[in-house]
Amino acid sequence: EPEVTQTPSHQVTQMGQEVILRCVPISNHLYFYWYRQILGQKVEFLVSFYNNEISEKSEIFDDQFSVERPDGSNFTLKIRSTKLEDSAMYFCASRGVVLNIQYFGAGTRLSVL
């Protein structure tokens, strides 16, 4: 069964450093999303991406965040200068054209020290 894969599974970084979280969506999907889940809290929408551009972003997704689909298969989330409060589990999701079903990856746990 096709799945969304995310790497790395755990990323530890120092405050102020840049991180890139990587995702490989399901191959024929065209809509891509990033969500995050701070420990013990709700899964929160960050950004959606379609046709090589951001279609919507939440207030969390400020200038420190960016997304890119550099090569037609990977979908990345970059945090330019990490803060302690960026520590969370980050989930990538993708969906196809017909059905509004989002498939989630296993997540990347980001720990900012």
Added chain:
Amino acid sequence: GENVEQHPSTLSVQEGDSAVIKCTYSDSASNYFPWYKQELGKGPQLIIDIRSNVGEKKDQRIAVTLNKTAKHFSLHITETQPEDSAVYFCAASPKFSGGYNKLIFGAGTRLAVHP
């Protein structure tokens, strides 16, 4: 914007009993309501979904009901088994979201099924 409330936050049942988790949403334009199961160390996995033109949907031991008037929807699990133990999230998708159907999640319910 859309807001989803989910109750209870924790639920403990005996194996074989039924479990019910309830969610309410605020945006009457929301038209898609999935339920996800999250096991430890894994991402959310879709277990069932319902669209606003349907009042009930069933898949083996799992059912979802939707009351559009009251803006609430519920997950029903019958004949619970220990492997049903997980965190369950409800979500709503605003119809006119410019984000191509972003999901707004509830806070989650930790279900424990005791043998």
